[in-house]
């Protein structure tokens with residue numbers, strides 16, 4: 001990858017981070033719609049859905065560039081916990097309650113691809129079924145080696161995990177599968193599915209959202225140390241380089257020695 005990742009650090013989440021995240025997401029939307037008429041985005045759970053909702057549910061300035069065209073969105077999950085879709089641990093539940101349910105009707109609704117609840121007891125089957133869904137969308141016309149998401153919106157845990165790819169876990173070595181299962185997640189709940197690292201690295205753009213003082217030690221590690229570069233978020237950061245943009249607040253980047261960018265152009 002050519003250039004370095006982009007690190008944005010904003011004084012305030014509501015006033016600065018959310019509007020810049022909105023600009024970034026809508027830029028990716030508009031480029032994707034111009035490319036192929038649909039915007040394919042995979043989102044994470046955790047703290048991301050709340051910040052994303054602040055960004056996307058804000059009133060538009062009325063320009064075409066600043067309008068979310070939700071009816072042309074296809075929303076997937078970067079990772080999901082094997083729990084019912086209305087369970088409080090479900091990433092889909094968070095995204096639905098914070099964002100999807102609050103989209104004004106005149107903006108349309110995205111097509112959403114949650115996991116199939118039939119396979120909650122069998123994470124491997126759940127992952128295989130989700131991969132089949134991706135194959136039916138991304139590889140229907142010609143066969144592709146990896147699905148090309150227009151945008152991935154990811155979180156970074158305080159241990160450096162992203163999606164449900166955890167530090168030192170054998171899943172990080174997977175080269176072929178698109179969607180993986182994990183039954184021993186160090187963070188509960190233990191049973192989950194996740195996009196594989198090659199799929200993450202292949203995405204057109206990758207936006208991390210990391211806010212709050214609880215993220216500053218891990219960001220310092222990722223941006224400043226060799227060891228941090230080998231953590232899951234660090235592997236994405238190093239491997240995808242300039243395709244990666246970090247949307248952080250000042251508390252998360254305090255003491256992080258890496259050049260920051262101003263605002264999204």
Ligand SMILES: O=C1O[C@H](COP(=O)(O)O)[C@@H](O)[C@H](O)[C@H]1O
Pocket residue numbers: 043044045046047048079080081091154155156157158161162163164187
């Ligand atoms: O378990 C998970 O954690 C990560 C990070 O969450 P955060 O609350 O620290 O932002 C999240 O991105 C992932 O989707 C989720 O399953």
